[in-house]
Amino acid sequence: MKFGIIREGKTPPDKRVPLTPQQCKALKAKYPEMEILVQPSDVRAFKDKEYEAEGVTIAEDLSDCEVLLGVKEVPLDMLIPNKTYLFFSHTYKKQPYNSKLLKTILEKKIRLIDYEMLTNEFGIRLLGFGRFAGIVGAYNAFRAWGEMTHDYSLKPAHECADRREMESELIKVKLPSKAKIVITGGGRVASGAQEIFSAMHLKQVSPNKYLNDDFNGVVFTQLEVSDYYERKDGREFKNADFYKDPTGFKSVFRHYARTTDIYIPCHFWSNKAPFVFTREDARSPEFKIRLVSDISCDIDGPVASTLRPSTIAEPFYAYDPHGEKEVPLGTLGSIGVSAVDNLPCELPKDASEDFGNELIKNVIPHFFSGDKEGVLDRASETTLDGKLTPKFAYLEDYVNS
Numbered sequence: 001m002k003f004g005i006i007r008e009g010k011t012p013p014d015k016r017v018p019l020t021p022q023q024c025k026a027l028k029a030k031y032p033e034m035e036i037l038v039q040p041s042d043v044r045a046f047k048d049k050e051y052e053a054e055g056v057t058i059a060e061d062l063s064d065c066e067v068l069l070g071v072k073e074v075p076l077d078m079l080i081p082n083k084t085y086l087f088f089s090h091t092y093k094k095q096p097y098n099s100k101l102l103k104t105i106l107e108k109k110i111r112l113i114d115y116e117m118l119t120n121e122f123g124i125r126l127l128g129f130g131r132f133a134g135i136v137g138a139y140n141a142f143r144a145w146g147e148m149t150h151d152y153s154l155k156p157a158h159e160c161a162d163r164r165e166m167e168s169e170l171i172k173v174k175l176p177s178k179a180k181i182v183i184t185g186g187g188r189v190a191s192g193a194q195e196i197f198s199a200m201h202l203k204q205v206s207p208n209k210y211l212n213d214d215f216n217g218v219v220f221t222q223l224e225v226s227d228y229y230e231r232k233d234g235r236e237f238k239n240a241d242f243y244k245d246p247t248g249f250k251s252v253f254r255h256y257a258r259t260t261d262i263y264i265p266c267h268f269w270s271n272k273a274p275f276v277f278t279r280e281d282a283r284s285p286e287f288k289i290r291l292v293s294d295i296s297c298d299i300d301g302p303v304a305s306t307l308r309p310s311t312i313a314e315p316f317y318a319y320d321p322h323g324e325k326e327v328p329l330g331t332l333g334s335i336g337v338s339a340v341d342n343l344p345c346e347l348p349k350d351a352s353e354d355f356g357n358e359l360i361k362n363v364i365p366h367f368f369s370g371d372k373e374g375v376l377d378r379a380s381e382t383t384l385d386g387k388l389t390p391k392f393a394y395l396e397d398y399v400n401s
Contacts (some may be wrong), residue, residue: 006067007019008041008043008071015348017356025055049347083111084110092117096401102382103399117381126375131192133192136188137192142173143338163347170196173200183223187268197220203215226257228243230277231248247272247273249274257284270295292319293339304321305337316338317329317335321333321335
């Protein structure tokens with residue numbers, strides 16, 4: 001079986017790769033029948049010569065490959081007909097800007113396996129860049145605090161050689177002696193954020209203690225949905241009910257906003273769910289949050305201060321809750337905002353290695369076992385016959401829109 005790693009063609013360019021040179025070498029050793037070709041690229045975090053040093057062939061023409069691996073959406077003119085592609089297509093939610101991409105995939109009779117759809121039998125995702133989004137997003141929170149207060153300055157993550165150098169910058173952080181931090185969510189993203197907290201030796205406390213106790217040092221708490229949402233009818237909160245239909249719930253996050261300095265959203269949010277905090281909430285005299293590092297980055301959604309995504313080059317802005325508008329970071333009475341929507345790109349080598357390890361462990365083996373567990377089948381949005389799979393038939397109107 002011949003695999004190809006495609007050159008990233010989306011603008012702005014992405015430096016990440018699905019497999020590092022060392023991982024390609026390891027795969028070829030594990031599966032002698034596997035051949036890997038890599039398209040040349042000037043923008044990858046790993047250079048062409050690094051792949052060649054590991055015995056991987058660099059080739060412009062990947063038309064002989066059966067399976068093609070990328071990271072971001074593939075430009076329409078780069079799609080090769082009658083191939084199996086794996087990349088983040090951002091189509092399963094009917095994202096308007098990618099309807100033409102899915103239509104072209106069907107026209108070219110491509111089997112699209114979307115990374116986000118790769119799950120085990122219990123529906124748990126098998127891979128993603130969420131961990132490094134959490135790591136960089138939490139780091140950006142402390143970098144933004146320094147920029148906002150002028151108390152210290154951290155080197156941007158993308159200017160660090162790797163994660164180790166980035167974390168060495170954290171020794172410069174100077175927070176108020178009783179600063180309090182809250183994160184929402186419990187998946188890969190939240191786990192990544194907590195790795196930064198661990199590197200800073202921050203103390204974790206329960207949501208109840210966070211609300212009611214006094215602390216001498218910096219503390220943080222992690223909130224599950226049952227901590228910041230409650231039923232409108234006052235009945236007992238059950239996670240299954242919330243995930244099935246969140247419309248019967250309301251946010252009680254304001255209790256935490258009264259005693260929080262930094263908020264780091266790491267949650268998954270459905271557009272049917274209530275906002276975590278609204279613009280009206282942010283105007284309340286009791287609202288004490290000074291900075292939001294929004295890793296989830298749902299625009300004009302659950303976190304009122306996130307007006308737009310920011311960029312790696314210009315990651316910070318501020319939200320004026322009374323004027324309901326964007327203002328410069330540090331403006332008196334404003335809420336600082338970090339809302340970079342491609343955070344793992346700031347540490348492309350580390351993020352790629354982490355992603356590739358999950359790909360090797362959880363996905364690649366199914367290509368050589370006949371996909372007996374249905375992992376590849378469940379994640380396939382389209383077939384080589386140019387049709388939507390039954391699971392994704394709901395995208396028919398989206399494709400034809």
